Amino acid sequence: MICKQSKEGCVVLNIKILLHTCCGPCGVAFTGGIIKEGFAPVLLWHNPNIHPFTEYKSRRGAALDFAALYQLPMEADDFYGLRKFVGDVAADGDRRARCAYCYHARLAHTAKYAAQNGYTAFSTTLLASPYQDFEAICKFGRELAEMYGCEFVIRDFREGFRAAMDEARKMGLYMQKYCGCIFSEEERYRKFF
Ligand code: SF4
Numbered sequence: 025m026i027c028k029q030s031k032e033g034c035v036v037l038n039i040k041i042l043l044h045t046c047c048g049p050c051g052v053a054f055t056g057g058i059i060k061e062g063f064a065p066v067l068l069w070h071n072p073n074i075h076p077f078t079e080y081k082s083r084r085g086a087a088l089d090f091a092a093l094y095q096l097p098m099e100a101d102d103f104y105g106l107r108k109f110v111g112d113v114a115a116d117g118d119r120r121a122r123c124a125y126c127y128h129a130r131l132a133h134t135a136k137y138a139a140q141n142g143y144t145a146f147s148t149t150l151l152a153s154p155y156q157d158f159e160a161i162c163k164f165g166r167e168l169a170e171m172y173g174c175e176f177v178i179r180d181f182r183e184g185f186r187a188a189m190d191e192a193r194k195m196g197l198y199m200q201k202y203c204g205c206i207f208s209e210e211e212r213y214r215k216f217f
Contacts, residue, residue, distance in 0.1 A: 041177060042138040044068050044130055044148035045098070046204075048086035048197030053152035053188030055094060057181045066143075067091050067098040070133045072105020073126045075206040080104050086198035093195055099137070109205065122207065123157060128164045135168035135176075147177040154182045155203060 041058070043065040045051050055065055069087050074080045084100065091098035112129075113122045131148060138146040148165070150156050158180065165176035181188075193199060202212035 039063050039145055040143055041065050041145040041147060042068050042134060042143040044070065044134040045087050046071055046150050047083050047200055048090045049189045049192040049199060050149035050152045051087060051090045052192045053181050053185050054149040057179060065096060067096055068134055068137060069098060069100035070130060071204065072103055072109050074204040075106045077104055082198045083200060089197055106206065124160060126205065127161050131164050131168055135172045135174055139172035139174045143174060145175040145177050151179060152181045152185055154185055
């Protein structure tokens with residue numbers, strides 16, 4: 025990593041990084057942190073794991089709102105991936121396997137896009153969420169970095185997640201109530217019925 029020394033330690037010199045963005049709150053938690061370090065993130069929206077369609081649109085809208093508020097460029101596809109996602113994970117209802125597929129699919133798309141479009145680094149705002157499997161995300165990120173020759177930037181901003189949620193609320197961003205896939209929606213609400 026290219027960096028210069030300052031009183032605060034190592035400051036990254038304007039590295040263009042492709043940052044996979046999953047939602048507004050995680051975006052606030054992660055993006056603010058890496059900007060302070062000197063990264064210049066370009067956001068990437070690619071989340072075929074978010075269902076149903078209205079929820080997908082709300083979260084995509086929140087990511088776009090977040091990008092506009094932070095004045096950051098964003099690459100945003102508009103692929104609602106319910107059918108492929110369900111088809112790919114249906115054989116294995118186990119949550120660990122499902123989430124592993126989910127992390128890997130999104131990170132693989134990000135790493136490939138980064139390598140093909142001149143980025144030297146990539147990462148994901150998923151790392152900022154205490155609800156996600158930090159170690160699994162890091163493992164996949166490192167493997168994909170090796171495969172695509174593009175650095176995977178790991179930062180742990182989970183301590184600041186609650187404050188970031190408050191900030192996102194103040195900014196008027198959409199706040200989701202469950203992780204994302206149609207299975208997690210059932211897990212979130214089943215206890216009420
Ligand atoms: S629970 Fe969350 S991380 Fe796991 S598969 Fe569903 S959307 Fe992906």
